[in-house]
Amino acid sequence: xxxxxxxxxxxxxxxxxxxxxxxxxxxxxxxxxxxxxxxxxxxxxxxxxxxxxxxxxxxxxxxx
Numbered sequence: 770x771x772x773x774x775x776x777x778x779x780x781x782x783x784x785x786x787x788x789x790x791x792x793x794x795x796x797x798x799x800x801x802x803x804x805x806x807x808x809x810x811x812x813x814x815x816x817x818x819x820x821x822x823x824x825x826x827x828x829x830x831x832x833x
Contacts, residue, residue: 780811790816798828 790807807816
């Protein structure tokens with residue numbers, strides 16, 4: 770956000786922020802890679818658009 774890195778946050782903490790589908794998010798299991806929030810399964814309740822891959826709760830990329 771605002772070209773700054775914030776966090777780390779727990780999932781409940783993250784959901785309190787005004788993240789958009791294109792907000793870049795990373796986890797400690799993604800080896801420094803950043804992905805748009807819309808790809809994370811744990812945020813499905815916020816974003817409902819279908820993508821060709823998801824990032825599961827283990828930080829693994831899963832093609833759908």
